[in-house]
Amino acid sequence: MQSRRKLRFRLVLSFALFGFGLSVLFAVASLYVRAKVEDQLVVSALQHDIDQAVENKHEHFDQPLQSELISAWLWSDRTIYKAPLAWQNLANGVYDMHDVDQDGRQRHYKLAVARKYGLIAFLTYDVSREELGKRQLVTSLIAVVLLFSLLSLAIGLWLSRKVLKPVSQLATRLRDFRKAGKAEPLAQHFADDEVGELAHALDEYAARLTAMVERDREFNSDVSHELRTPLAVIASTTELLQGSPDLTDKLRERLKRIERASRQATELIEALLLLSRAERRGPTRGETTEVARVAADVIESQRPQVRGKPIEIELAAREPVSVNAPASVLSVALTNLIGNAIKYTLEGTVRVEVGKGRIEVIDTGPGIKPEDAERLFQRGVRGEGAGGSGAGLGLAIVRRLCELYGWEVSMRPRADTNGAIASIVFG
Template identity: 40%
Template sequence: MASIPGHRGTTAAARFRRTLRTRLILAFGLLGLLLITSFIFTTYWFSTLLDADTRGFLQSSVNRSADAFYRNPRSPFAELSNLRAYRYPPNQPDQLFNPDWAMYSNGVYHVSSIDENGHEFNYRLAVRKDPQQWFFIAMDQTQAIKTQRRVTVILFAMGLTALLVTLLVGWWLANTVMRPVTELAADLKKSSRSPDAKFKTDRIPNDEVGQLAQALDDYSERLREVVQRDQEFNADVSHELRTPLAVIRGATELLLTTPNLDDRTRTRIKRIQRSEQQCTDLISSMLLLSRNERGTGNVDVAKLCEQLIDAHREQVGRKPVVLRFEGEPGLVVNAPESSVSVALGNLIGNAVKYTQEGEVLVRLEGDIVRVIDNGPGLSVDDMSKLFQRGYRGTHVGHSQGGGIGLSIVRRLCALYGWEVSVLPHNPRGVEASLYFDPHKTRPTPTGA
């Protein structure tokens, strides 16, 4: 079904889309978080390296002490700098400085304990247990652990502070950068409502945004000139064409009052009169479309359908085609008669053009006008391109026309809030429907 909706709603994704200012702030925040994480990771990596060096130093120290003992068992087991060295016979835990040391095997351990004053103290313990002797070296790290904890707290506080500062700088910079863009967008919105509005380029710095504002200002000026020329052209064409059309109308009316006209001449004069009326209606509708302006009026749709059917009987010619109208009068549409006539006239004209034999039925159902024919129907390609400007259909043959009739109907529907659909009709032909109130519950098309 090819239809023209009255309007389109915005999607949820468009309503909740992040602004450029928010994206800039988030970008700065993520950059700050990345830098802080990298700094903390690097600090942790250095701390791991220092810890490995300490473990290696203690292990080598206990090995040197053991080697010195084996070279000279009577040599004193002296303390080394801030290290305390211990040597005991094997398998005598009661003689150990700390009986818990008996459960450790060879290696370096981190030991926490409580001293006699109830304070926590920490030390590293290097252990080497040989069959002949047990060796222990303890390294006090109480102060180092406290310092490490303070550094951790300081690093965490510095990280939060740096992240906050980064967000504040990002917020300030985003506002500074985006303020000219926001002002430019506001001026652009005003210019869409007022054709004489101009961008306030004097308030925008002479940077990339200023260059963009100047380019938009120049483009807006050229666009105003194009719109003005278009409006003047439409007004001039409308005025200049109405004058000869009025002359044609007067001449045909005068000729029809001439006595003793033969039927053939009278038929041709009436055809000229109908063509003049169609041209006048089309000019009025196209002028309103070019201005995107709705006209007003009260159109009796049933009466207009009967007039259009009478006008198109001449188009039937010698084809065995019957034009018929069904429906009750009473539907009045608030629109210019010329616009309704152009919309319905195109649908009826297409049905008459493509129907070689049979019937063209114009049916009025409430607020809907259906035009049903017995023509060749619609192909799949026709269904997708029917309302495109210039498309003439796969069954057009050698018939005349530029393929803009349904395109004009589509534009009229968009202007007045109507809806049009063209569907295949069973068993053959096409059913074109014009909905003057598309928001009401609509009957199902008979050919659906």
């Protein structure tokens, strides 16, 4: 049975215990270090002083027992000259003094001066041992700080791993579901806490998302099927009509236009279905699609737009380029690019160049602004001079198709003259 305690409670309890334990340990360590150092200092000072006093008494038995830790002198105004020169003019108070002893060693001591009743008293206290004790205390505290820092780091890592383990497990299960390609219930694997609540919310979101994707998939399949059926009837009917011997040239041309429009609609439906499924499909029977051939077909299908315009359409295939994609996908992309070039070019040339792993559509229209080149691929954005036709979706569809197959589509203004260059670089 998993614990039902809240994650927040576990975090608060863990860090409260951690802080309490750390404070107690630091207090105990500080008291121990202070007592230890102080005891060592007092013992060392007393032992050294008594040993030195015994040695002096042994060497000078007729003199009284003297201490080196604390020494006192008393002079009058007439005998003050016997005092060290640095002491003679000092007023009442306590001073920090530094000098050199008889052995040439630096000595640090406190000097208390009292002038009263015509007498001048001096009292010295050797603080060198205290300085040694302070250094030992500082060294000990630094060691304690380093020790507690390492201990805090270790405990923090352990606590964070322990407390955040459910979150890591949730992330791991989500990654496993992504690899498996399907979502499974998450809430049943976690306790009834914040992480369990998050897992339950993710389950609900995944269920809604799955249902929405299924509805979209069914809708796309139904629309694709319902649209392909009448388009197939139109294509078969136009094919039969074109075989009639009594057709006039004008009617035959109109039937070809109907056939091209039907084929373009079928290709567009297939491309949109691939986009809706985010499905990348290659050409049938492992074949590759010739870019120049598809470009030539698209140019022929777009020639009716050229009527009444002084425009020439040229195709220059400098070297063969093949792509691993259905001809319908490439046809939809090129139809939009070439159709836009013809639409915006009032006179001049629309040139389609194939080579070096790319295709470029170069026109002599009004051109585009450099800052608008990327914005034209957004949904609903139309170029200047578009008139009243179109919804601004053509280039957006081209961008999505190219992203699906790893191609790079872009537009830029011509540098030599008016016009724009649309290019697709095949990855």
